[in-house]
Amino acid sequence: MAQDDSKKDAPPSQPPAQLSKPEFSKVEQLSPASVGFNLIVKVGKIKPIMNRLNLDGTRLRISEAVIGDKTACIILSLRNDQIGMVDEGNVLILRNAKIDMVNNGYMRVAIDRWGLIEKVDEAQSSDEINTKNNLSEVEYELVKEPNNDDYGRGRYGGGRGRRGGRGRRGRGRGRGGRRYY
Numbered sequence: 001m002a003q004d005d006s007k008k009d010a011p012p013s014q015p016p017a018q019l020s021k022p023e024f025s026k027v028e029q030l031s032p033a034s035v036g037f038n039l040i041v042k043v044g045k046i047k048p049i050m051n052r053l054n055l056d057g058t059r060l061r062i063s064e065a066v067i068g069d070k071t072a073c074i075i076l077s078l079r080n081d082q083i084g085m086v087d088e089g090n091v092l093i094l095r096n097a098k099i100d101m102v103n104n105g106y107m108r109v110a111i112d113r114w115g116l117i118e119k120v121d122e123a124q125s126s127d128e129i130n131t132k133n134n135l136s137e138v139e140y141e142l143v144k145e146p147n148n149d150d151y152g153r154g155r156y157g158g159g160r161g162r163r164g165g166r167g168r169r170g171r172g173r174g175r176g177g178r179r180y181y
Contacts, residue, residue, distance in 0.1 A: 022095065028071035028133065032107055032140050035098045039109075040120070041067040043090045044129050046078075067092070067109065068129035075136040077108045085117050093118040105140040 025037045044066035052060045063078045065086055077100065078086060086092065096115040100108045111117055 026071045027067075027069050027074055027135065030072075030074060030099060030107065030109070030135060032099055032101055036096055037098075039067075039069075039092075039094045039097060041069055041076075041092055041094065042127065042129055043067055043076075043086055043088055043092060044073065044131070046083075046086065046088055064108070066129065066131070066134075067094075068131070070127040070130055072133035072135055073129045073131050074134065075108050077102075077110045082111060082117060085119070091120050091122055093120055101140065105142070107135055107138070107140070 022038045024040055025034075027039065027041065030037070046063055046065040048061070048063045050060065050062040054060055059080075061080050061083055063083045065076045065078060065088075066073055067076045068074065076086075076094075094109065094111060094115065094117060097109050097111055098115070100110045102108050
């Protein structure tokens with residue numbers, strides 16, 4: 001009987017989720033923290049960067065393509081199978097793309113396994129690439145924000161200090177088993 005009661009108390013099934021229309025960004029809007037964005041871009045010049053044979057016999061190929069729209073351009077990093085999907089002059093839809101920071105502060109667009117590269121017809125984007133505004137040439141610097149908690153520094157004993165940071169009764173530096181309180 002308990003099983004029959006639980007079926008009656010179960011909430012009604014949810015209606016299927018509605019898919020929302022994707023929102024497309026402009027290249028100019030990208031920042032180092034951008035992740036999960038969609039772009040419609042045109043492909044400019046493609047340059048091979050690396051073609052290496054790994055120890056396990058697999059080949060690692062990396063190329064970089066200049067992509068952009070009328071607002072700006074940026075470099076797209078392509079790996080292995082992605083290289084064959086992209087040709088100069090193509091118009092692409094990049095879905096769920098992300099920004100990778102390389103060489104200590106330069107932006108690259110990357111498509112990982114959760115992203116998608118789609119070719120579309122030229123009619124969807126007849127814009128030329130704005131090469132005057134290349135976001136990959138802008139260097140960004142990682143700045144650590146100061147925090148006001150004193151954990152790890154002096155006040156609570158987190159720093160090493162004079163006694164090796166082992167606390168009051170530690171056997172760090174010092175003579176034998178003498179304890180000075």
